[in-house]
Structures are given as structure tokens and as C-alpha cells.
Amino acid sequence: MKVVISVGGSVLVPTVGPERVRQYAAVIDDLRNDGHEIGIVVGGGPTAREYIDVGRKLGADEISLDQLGIAVTRLNARLLIAALNGPTPPTPLETHEAAYESFQRGEMPVMGGTTAGHTTDAVATALAEYIDADLLIYATSVSGVFDADPKQDDSATKYETLSPDSLLDVVSNIEMSAGSNAPVDLLATKLLQRSGLQAVVLDGNNPEQLRGAVAGNHDGTDIIPDHD
Ligand code: UTP
Secondary structure, eight states: EEEEEEEEEHHHOSSSOOOHHHHHHHHHHHHHHHTOEEEEOOOOHHHHHHHHHHHHHTTTTTTHHHHHHHHHHHHHHHHHHHHSSSOEEESBBBBBBHHHHHTTTTOOOOEOOOSSOOOHHHHHHHHHHHHSSSSEEESSSSSBBBSSOOTTTTTTOOOSEEEEHHHHHHHHOOOOOOOOOOSSOHHHHHHHHHOOOOEEEEEETHHHHHHHTTTOOOOEEEEOOOOO
16 A cells, blocks of 8 residues: 655654654554555654744744744654664655655655645645555644644544545634644645545554554544545
């Protein structure tokens, strides 16, 4: 199965340390050893937010803040590359073309952010579209897509399945400034709408959920394309 994994920085590097990165690398290497072809996109997490907050206090413009975030995603991606056994390019790939070529060579391309104005969810969705992935996994800090923000509203209910159109309704009202916090970003959702990709949003704090998602058994939200 061709699988793209979007790993939020908040789940891969919740604090800067080796444990969680090691756990992710072990699960990803196992999936590869089971015969799956894998591409990975790593987010910036709390470290990116700290840099963005400080940059904002210093008066940086939004594009420069995005560039700070991108730099941190690539730092986190380097940690994952260090921990993986499977073949990866030595540094995070900065374009989808480079990641596509790496994937075609049989490697596991690892990317961080690319350009200002979106998040690594969008980078991962475009990569999944490019390599024609069978499954796109968003490993996030929430356990799926909810009808309200579960961190702020105790009565928020998780969807088991959603169409890309319904996902767009959920995320379209969330502010998209640098460092903002949607379960899946707006551009990623638009790309999902056009691509017909099969996707899962799940709790990335438990890397074992990745194995479950590949096997079709997880606790997250399935994003299932509309068929006409
Ligand atoms: P993330 O992709 O990590 O954002 O990018 P996120 O989804 O909010 O955080 P986690 O990792 O899932 O917890 C961090 C920031 O970097 C910039 C944006 O400002 C984003 O909010 N960024 C990232 C870009 O501008 N372009 C990219 O391609 C990626």
C-alpha cells in the first residue's frame, strides 16, 4: 500500500527529546518492512509556535513567521531522519518533485514545510496526490475530527466518517494565521476534495494507531471521498 503520513510536530516532538521520535521511526520502519511504500511530512509543533510567537512580538510579518515555522518543521524532520533505519534522503526534501523522485527510487522521502501560507497538512496532501497514495494519515494532537474544538468544548463529538465537503464545513471557519490550530488545514481539505484520496485523522500521541490505520482499524475519523 502507498501511504503518506502527516506527523504533527506536536505529537512527534511535543518536547525536544528522543523517545517519541524513536517510537515513530520504529512503527514506520515496521510498515516499510511489511512491504508498504511510505512518504512522511513532519510538522513544527510547539517549538514552531514558540518561534512564531517570539517573531510576532518582534514585529515580523506573517510571511517571515511562516518561514520561521517552516525552518522548525525541517529541524523536526531531521530528527525523524536520524531515527529511521529505512532509506531516506539525508535531509528533508524541500519540493514535491524531489520527494516524488525519492519515492520512485524506493526511498522513504521525508519533508517538512515548503512555502508560506499553509501547514504541513497541505504539504502531505499534495504529496499523497502526487504519488497517488492509497492512504493519507494525519497523525494529530486530537483523536479525530470533532464538531467543535474538543480542547475547549467538553460536549464536542467525534465524527467516525466524513466526506471532504463536510470536512470543509468544519474547518473553514477556523482562523488560518501563522501557528493556528485546525485539525486539518483549509488547503489540505480543498486538495482532499479534488483528489479523491482516502484519508484518516487520528491521535498521533499513540504511534501504534498508524499500524491500525493501515490495517483499516483505528479510533480516528475516516475522510471518505464522495463517489458520483
Ligand atoms: P505545521 O504544519 O507544524 O502547523 O507548521 P500545525 O499544523 O499548526 O502544527 P502541528 O505540527 O500539527 O502541531 C507550523 C507553521 O509553519 C508554517 C505555518 O506558519 C504553520 O503554522 N508553515 C508550515 C508554512 O508556512 N508552510 C508550510 O508548508 C508548513
